[in-house]
Amino acid sequence: MRGAQRGAVSRLGAVSSLGAGLTLAAKLALAVFLSGVSLTVSSRAYAEAPARAEVRLTPGADGALGAWLVAGPISAQAARRFDPGSASxxxxxxxxxxxxxxxxxxGGAIDLRRALGGPGSFAALAGRLEVKAPGPGYLLVGLDGRYSVWLNRKQVYERPVDALRGRGFEPVPLELEAGSHELLIWAASDLPHFALSVRIVSQADGLPPAGLSWALPGATDADRARLASELLESSLTLRPGRAQLRLQFPYGYIEPKGPGDLAERGWIPEITLGAAGAARRLRVGALPSGAQGTRDFEVSLPRRAGEPVELALGLGGERRQLTARREPATEEALELAARVEAEAIRRGPDHAFIADTLSWHRRALQGVTGADERRARERLTAFTKRAQGGESPLAPGVQHLALRSRLDGQPQPLSLHLPRDYSGRSQSARYPLVVLLHGYGSTPERILRAFLGSASEHPVVDGVVIAPHAHGDSFFRDAGEQNTLDVIDWALSSLPVDPDRVSISGVSMGGTGTAHLALRYPERFSAASPLSGYHSYFVRRDTSGRPIRDWELEQMHHFSPASWAENGGALPMYVAHGTLDHPLENSRVLVDRARALKNPITDVWPEIGHNAWEKVWARAAMWPWLSGQRRKSAPLSSLRLVTSQLRYGKRHFVELLALAHGPALARFEARVQSGKLVITTDGVTSFRLLPPLPAGLTWPLGVEVDGAALELPERAVLERGAEGWRVTKEPEADDQGGEQVRKRPGAEGPIRDLFLQPTRIVYGTRRPQTARVTREIARGFLATRGRADLHYTISADTELSARDRSAHNLLLIGGADDNHTSRAFKEQLFSSREGAALTLRGERFEGDGVGAIYIQPHPEDPSKSVVVIDAATAQGYWLSAALPQLIPDFLVFDADMLPATGQQLLGHARVLAGGRFDEHWQLPRGARDPAVVNPTAIPKR
Known part of the structure; x- marks a missing residue:
């Protein structure tokens, strides 16, 4: 079944203790509700007479309900006897x-596991909604575990399966009439985490319902005072000539008890500026608490350069002291650096790294205090002085620079070591270059210090060492991969580096990144040394024992360096992994695969935990091995190539032009035999051979491809058809935007491929019912895909210029009905909305909250890509935050995808369809999720 019927059956048919005590009538009502019909809740009060004491909150600006009545932990035995409909x-x-x-x-949620303590995995969370403006809304629930929603003692929703909260919300439709409504969430969790975040918004505009209050009956003045402190977020920052006080209430704020607490427009902060004895009271007006949630409150305060700002803040019974200070020398350093940065920009591209470095150092200095402030100021001052006058600020030893990322336009820091006799890029001597990749949560400075075995900034080794930030915790994939390559290119063009002696090494996350990059670009490196890495998704605990679709298998191979070992060829590798760092298979899979292929590999297993680099790198011990390797330049007589994308399909004398996507990587092998080239392939449907050919071979060239003998003229293309391989001419240019557009490097999918190029994120504003959620999904999308330090430009569809639209990859949140940019591409987009259904490439999908995400060629430039998130209703957009990490070219989903939130794989969650488009961007045969068509058809790996 599909759509609403399938969703209703799956949710109602799953028996759990969350639904204990549910009557037949209630079950029938729930089935109607889950089939797409909202229940109208009467305004009749179901609660007993309200307690004399209570606290009321105005929701946050996004509808967040930041405080709850919570009972728990409740044991499983007690939960079986409990009827949530009987609670008061x-x-x-x-x-x-x-x-x-x-x-x-x-923080972001109520941590029930920590707050409740004790045994038991059940809890009840409750409060009372005071509704002034009736209408349909969504209760947005983010919870680790499973839950049911009870309104006025009647169950209106249930999610009977555990799912992680992630960064998204499950939309529960509610139809509220004016009046008081008792709300209870009955929650349970068998997961390591048990936390809750809830919001309530109107379906009309995505904002909190007008005039809505959230009441906590029985709450005392002590509770009120504590919430006044917990719900208020305050900051005081320094700006040139002023200080900025900011008050934020992201989870709502307590309402005044009575007229004595109430100003004409809301709360009035009490702000006293200055130290005791010289303080003065400031009149700053009232909090902007409007009819639809609380808003941020900002005040600009006067200050003199070099003087600290001290103030006392009072609000809602909360009292706190705030101080911001910056040393006078810091103010002077920032001003001078800003002038030198402006001069470097005027001097042109050759001085870009100077401007980028000054920009990054100035930003870093403004965010630190105390000893960190002094250290950051010293670095900024030293670099600024060296950069004055237009001379190169680079010098022997360690320096901390930045290069602007071409992906998001932000400066990315890097640490650089130059040898003792360095005198500029024009010098005749050429040095080996070692590229270092840091671990998760670490920095370029820390990894460089660990490699050199010294905290000194004096020269240590006779060569160049560079450690990029590469967008932080990116695992050196996607944006991190591209930024690392850009840093290497900068070093080759700006420093006296020998291009035949470029090696790479890294630890932990950086060890994974080392193998990832070396086995995708082996021709760029002379050696690779991954330490304590994670080299296969097939030994991860979060992928084992779960159903795995074919497109997920391909993605697991894509991100598993061990699966790419064939590309290593003659590239020397040095792998280290501590014997106390389990599982040892994280590195052993790579070592074993390289040995089986007879690739040159050295492996060491020191008796230590995860930090094997402390022994392997001690006192720069790896420098001689890494710097002593030289890239092999002799003509190849054989070649092995594996890949999941055309992006990585051009090596030496071959270029892959089309792939048949399957559960494994595509493979190409060639060897010279008896004066001809013998080729075997798997998953390759088109390729061509490039000059220079292996030694002894000339055009026209005799080849044998998968057993078929052919003769090739120069630059001929081979294509696999129904009857085998045939020789064709050079492919003709694609019809711009037409059906014959083919996948090509940089525009081929999967969805994550979008972020290897400069990208704009654009949210739709065409419909008020979806404008709020599309903006929120746009702002949170990258956060749901990992913790990389990425800041792509996000704009409304009405703000995107025609130039930016055509010059960048695009992530469009909203289909043609919801996004003006998508509307401009309506005839070329793969999706369209038909009432409550979505159509993707001519196939129709229905269901509660149906949505889709897919990648396609950019309608204005097929060498670029566009990713579209489309949905029939706001529900579908909310559900897009539940996407797992390993996603293919397209997924069509509904609420049955929720158990995949925060996971690598879909596992036991279900989607309506998914997979890779074929080489002409058409849906493959069997695009429907096998978990829906035949649940037993997906093997566990």
């Missing part, structure tokens, strides 16, 4: 051996 929650009331108490947000 108020602070202090008993429920199944636990008592309700008031808990507020501390």
């Amino acid at each position: 929650p108020h602070a202090g009331a008993e429920l199944s051996g636990a008592r309700f108490r008031v808990l507020g947000h501390r």
Whole structure:
């Protein structure tokens, strides 16, 4: 089944303790609700007479409800006897051996596991909605575990399976009439995490319902004072000539108790500026607490350069002291650096790295205090002085620079070591270059210090060592991969580096990145040394024992360096892994595969934990091996190539032009035999041979391809058809935007491939019902894909210029009905909306909250890509935050995808369809998810 029927059956048919006590009538009502019909909730009060004491909150600007009545932990035995419909929650009331108490947000969610403590995995969370403006809304629930929603003591929704909260929300449709409504969430979790975040928004505009309040019956003045502290976020930052005070209420804020607390427009902060004895009271107006949630509050305060700013803040019973200070020398250093940066920009591209470095150092200095401020100022001052007058600021020893990323336009830091006799890029001597990749959460400076075995900034080794930031915790994939290559290119063009002696090494995440890059670009490196890396998705705990689709297998191979070992060929590798760092298979899979292929590899297994580099790198011990390797330049008589993308399909004398996507990597092998080239392939459907050919071969060339004998003229193309391989002419240029556009390097998928090129993220504003959620998905999309330090430009569809639209890859949040940019591409987009259904490449999909994400050629430039997130309703856009990490060219989904939130794979979650488009961007045969068509057809690996 598909659509609403399948969703209703899957949710109602799953029996869990969350639905204990549900009557037949309630089950029938739930089935109707889950089939797409909203339940209208009467305004009749179901709660008992309200407690005399209570606290009311205005929701956050995004509808966040930042405090709850929470009872728990409740044991499984007690939960089986409990009927959530019988609860009458108020602070202090008993429920199944636990008592309700008031808990507020501390960060992104209420951590129930930490707050409740003790045994038991069940909890009840409750409060009362005071609705002034009736209408349809969404209760947006983010919870680690499973839950049911009860409104006025009736169950209206259930998710009976565990799922991680991730960074998204599950939209629960509600139809609320004016009045009071008791809300209870009955939650459970068998997961390591158990946390909750809830919001409520109107379906009309995605904002909190007008005039809505959130009440916590029985809450005391002590609860009120604690929430006043927990829900207020304050910051004081220094700007030129002023200080900026910012008050934020992301999870809502307590409402005034009565007229004595109320100004004409809301709360009035009490701000006293200055130290005791010289303080003065400031009049700053009232908080902008409007009819639809709280808003940020900012005040600009006067200050003199070099003077600290001290103030006392009072709000809602909360009192706190804020101080911001910056040393006078720091102010002077920042001003001078800004002038030198402007001069470097005027001097042109050759001085770009100077401007980028000054920009990054100035930003870093403004974010630190104390000893860190002094150290950052010294570095900025030293670099600024060397850069004055237009001379190169580079000198022997260690320096900390930045290069602007061409992907997001932001300066990316790097640490650089230059040898003792360095005198400029024009010098005749050429040095070996070692590229270092840092670990997760680490920095270029720390990894360089670990490699050199010294915290000194004096020269240590006789060569160049460079450590890029590469967008932080990117695993040196996607944007991190591209930035690392750009840093190497900069070093080759700007420093006296020998291009035949460029080696790479890294630790932990950087060890994975080392093998990832070396086995995709082996011709660029003379050696590679991955330490303590993770080289296969097939030994990960979060992928083992789970159903795996074919497109997921391909993605697992794509991100597993061990699967690319054939590309290593003659590239020397030195692998180290501590014997106490389990599982040892993380590195052993790469070592074993390289040995089986007879690739040159050395492996060492010191008796140590994860930090094997402390022994292997001690006192720059790896420098002689890495710097002593030289890139092999002799003509090849054989070649092995594996790849999942055309991007990596050009090596020496072959260029792959088309692939048949399957569960494994495509393979190409060639060897010279008896004066001809013998070729075997798997998953390759088109390729051509390039000069220079292996020694002894000339055009026209005799080849044998998968057993077929052919003769090739120069630059001929071979294509596999129904009857085998044939020789064709050079491919003709694609029809711009037409059906014959083929996949090509840089525009071929999968979806993550978008981020290897400069990208603009564009959210739709065409419909008020979806404008808010498309903006939120745009701002949060990269956060749901990992922790890389990426800052792509995000703009509304009405703000995107025609130039930026055509010059960049695009991530379009919203289809043609929701996004003006998508509307401009309507005839070329792969998706369209038909009422409550979506059509993708001519195939129709229906269901509650149906949505799709896919990649396609850019309609204005098929060498670029566009990723589109499209949905029939706002529900589908909310659900897009539940996407797993390993996604192919397209996925069509509904609420059954939710268990995949925060996971690598879909696992037991289900989508409506998914896979890779063929070489002409058409849907493959069997695009429907096998978990829907035949659940037993997906093997566990």
